[in-house]
Amino acid sequence: MGDINSMQRVVVTGIGMINSLGHSVEESFKAIIEGKTGIDRITLFDPEKYSSQIAGEVKNFDPTAILGKKESKKADRFIQLGIHAAQEAIKDAGFTDETTNKVNDDISADFGIVAASGIGGLPNIEKNSIIADKRGPGKISPFFIPSALVNMLGGFVSIQHNLKGPNLSAVTACAAGTHAIADAYKTLALGGASKMLVVGAEAAVCGAGVGGFAAMKALSTRNDDPKTASRPFDKNRDGFIIGEGSGALVLETLESAQNRGAKIYAEILGFGESGDANHITTPTMDGPLRAMKAAYKMAKQNNGGELKIDYVNAHGTSTPVNDKNETAALKELFGGIENCPPVTSTKGQIGHCLGAAGSIEAIISIKAMQEGIIPPTINQIESDENCDLDYVPNTARKSELNIVMSNSFGFGGTNGVVIMKKFQN
Numbered sequence: 382m383g384d385i386n387s388m389q390r391v392v393v394t395g396i397g398m399i400n401s402l403g404h405s406v407e408e409s410f411k412a413i414i415e416g417k418t419g420i421d422r423i424t425l426f427d428p429e430k431y432s433s434q435i436a437g438e439v440k441n442f443d444p445t446a447i448l449g450k451k452e453s454k455k456a457d458r459f460i461q462l463g464i465h466a467a468q469e470a471i472k473d474a475g476f477t478d479e480t481t482n483k484v485n486d487d488i489s490a491d492f493g494i495v496a497a498s499g500i501g502g503l504p505n506i507e508k509n510s511i512i513a514d515k516r517g518p519g520k521i522s523p524f525f526i527p528s529a530l531v532n533m534l535g536g537f538v539s540i541q542h543n544l545k546g547p548n549l550s551a552v553t554a555c556a557a558g559t560h561a562i563a564d565a566y567k568t569l570a571l572g573g574a575s576k577m578l579v580v581g582a583e584a585a586v587c588g589a590g591v592g593g594f595a596a597m598k599a600l601s602t603r604n605d606d607p608k609t610a611s612r613p614f615d616k617n618r619d620g621f622i623i624g625e626g627s628g629a630l631v632l633e634t635l636e637s638a639q640n641r642g643a644k645i646y647a648e649i650l651g652f653g654e655s656g657d658a659n660h661i662t663t664p665t666m667d668g669p670l671r672a673m674k675a676a677y678k679m680a681k682q683n684n685g686g687e688l689k690i691d692y693v694n695a696h697g698t699s700t701p702v703n704d705k706n707e708t709a710a711l712k713e714l715f716g717g718i719e720n721c722p723p724v725t726s727t728k729g730q731i732g733h734c735l736g737a738a739g740s741i742e743a744i745i746s747i748k749a750m751q752e753g754i755i756p757p758t759i760n761q762i763e764s765d766e767n768c769d770l771d772y773v774p775n776t777a778r779k780s781e782l783n784i785v786m787s788n789s790f791g792f793g794g795t796n797g798v799v800i801m802k803k804f805q806n
Contacts, residue, residue, distance in 0.1 A: 384441075388570035390635040390683075392804060395474025395644045396744045397444050397466040400626030400731040401437035405469060409731075411746045413756050414777045418450045420607045420622050425586050433600035435607040436586045437624030437732025456529040459504030460537050462627040462737075463582030467538045470578065472630035475643060476542075483543035493546025493574040494535045497561035497581035498510060499554045499736030499791065501527030504587040531736075534582055544576040551736075554791025555696070557581060558628060558739025563652040564801050565632045575637040581740030582627035591623060597662065599700065609760045611733075613697035613726035614704045614772050616765040621698040624732020628740030645804040650688075650784065651679030655793025664703055664790055669711040671694075672796035676786065677714065680800040684784075689801065690715075690722050691780070692755055694746045697726020698733055705767040707788065714716040723780070725758040725773045739789035743799060746785040751805040755780050 396406050401419025403409035412419075443463040444453040449467060449571035453461060457592075471477050476484045476492075484492055501530045509525045527533050531549040539548055547568055551560040559579030565577035585591075595599050601620040603610035612618040638645055653675030657668035681688040695707055715721045727745055734741055749755055754777050761774035782803065791795045 386549055389572065391566050391569045391632055391636050391649045392638050393630050393637050393646045393747060394633055395470040395631030396646065396747060397473060398470025398627070398744050399439060399462055399465050400734065400741060400778045401439055402731055405749065406744060410745065413727055413745065414754055416759050416775060416777065418608050418759060420610060420732055422607060423586060423591070425587055425750055428591065431591055431595060432602050433591055433595045434604045435542055435610055435622060436591065437622060438586055439625055450453050455524040455528060456537055457505045457603070458584035458661045459498055459502060459582045460528065460534050462625065463496070463534045464538055464541060464585055466627035466629035467542065467580045468583065470631050471542055472574050474631035477555050479593065480739040482541050483499045486657045488544045488576065489545045491546055491574050493548060493568060494539050494574040494580065495551060495561040496532060496535030496538070496542050496551045497740060498531045498534060498583055499552070499557050500583065500585045500590065501531040503585045505529045506515040507587050507589040529593055534580060537695070538578065538580055544578060546577070553650060553795045554793055556734035556737050556740055556789040556791035556795045556797040558741065559743065559789035559797035559799050560654065561740060561789065562630065562649065562743060563654060564653060565795060566649050569632060569634050576631065576633040578631055579627060579740055580627065580629040581737040583737040584625040585734040585735060586623055586625050594623060596718050601699065611699045611729040612760040612762065613699045613729055613758055614708065614765065614768040616763040617620035617763055618699040618701060618704060621700055621728065622732040624734040626731065626734045626741060627737050628744045630740060630743060634793050641693045646802050647750060647801040649799065650802050651800045652677045652796040653679065657795045659794050662792050664706055664794065666706040666710045668794050668796050669707060669788065669790050670713055672798045673710060673714050673788065674800040674802050679689045681713055684802065688784065690784050690786050691782045693724040694742045694748060694785065695724050695726045696735040696788045696790045697728055697758070699728060703790065708768045713771060723755050723771045723773050723778070727756050729759040739787065739797060743787050743801070744785045746801060750785055753779060753781055755782070
């Protein structure tokens with residue numbers, strides 16, 4: 382990537398979020414800090430015949446409020462959720478006013494986007510497959526393909542906001558949201574744009590999505606107790622819960638942000654990427670550890686040769702293998718349990734948002750720094766000898782946080798880690 386010392390510094394100037402606990406950053410983060418959970422019985426389809434019948438659904442979401450009745454029919458739910466988060470982030474960064482969603486033409490060519498999703502428009506794929514089989518190919522919607530492609534999230538958002546810079550997509554399973562942040566960083570640091578919108582979105586709560594993950598034995602089947610079904614790092618964890626939602630971040634070069642007098646939430650200090658090269662679904666300890674080490678090395682160099690991480694937002698899926706491996710990797714990274722910072726997972730509260738998880742959790746990490754509080758890991762009921770770190774059990778903890786790390790690992794052995802620092806003017 383060239384001489385790191387000659388690269389542009391990259392900061393976060395806008396954030397937006399929607400998930401099962403709220404339709405905005407403030408609403409969602411408040412509920413997370415209060416230890417609430419948005420996981421409940423599935424309502425988007427009838428789950429009665431499924432082994433896992435619970436999910437972190439976004440409640441009371443009206444896509445016509447952001448797209449209108451006609452346009453909303455052209456976009457799958459993951460795109461609709463992504464547009465919602467993107468609108469909040471763009472407005473938060475100060476690029477639009479009350480009368481327009483579009484950025485000005487004088488900066489649009491220098492303003493790009495990286496979209497992220499693990500699966501994309503699975504509900505529409507499911508729906509149109511049934512239509513083709515039962516009613517014939519002539520009944521397939523002409524908007525089916527444009528609504529289902531992952532990159533159409535970036536397409537819809539770029540059109541709505543007049544973003545004419547690089548238009549990229551990350552499709553790396555549950556690491557996609559974090560990889561999108563890394564891709565945006567690379568574009569900005571190397572001078573490919575001065576502003577980039579990252580938007581990760583997922584909406585796979587449908588028969589094919591839930592049934593597919595359940596067939597792999599990846600999901601919790603604690604249907605009679607949805608509020609405690611997702612138990613990251615707990616001894617009795619039995620799988621993850623699918624969540625849906627979106628997280629959006631405006632990243633820009635420090636020079637761009639300072640020139641326009643923008644408020645700055647955080648600086649991206651470093652990122653790490655790796656592959657397990659081991660198994661299509663079973664993670665290793667080695668792959669995530671190498672990604673964390675790479676992020677740590679880069680962040681330390683960008684921070685003047687010193688680095689103290691105050692909090693880790695873990696991948697923490699509530700699956701037996703991931704939580705054990707991630708714990709072991711963190712102990713290896715920090716040189717033993719006594720040197721590990723607090724580690725939490727918010728997936729017990731909003732579910733595992735798959736390709737959107739990385740962007741959502743980066744925002745949660747930024748808010749934790751901003752508010753000086755560590756989100757809890759809820760549903761810590763019985764300790765596991767293989768998961769023996771400080772997971773901030775059940776109750777949020779006040780703490781000054783200056784540097785945080787966020788982890789994301791995906792099927793296929795793809796890993797992404799990002800390290801951020803609270804910005805000091």
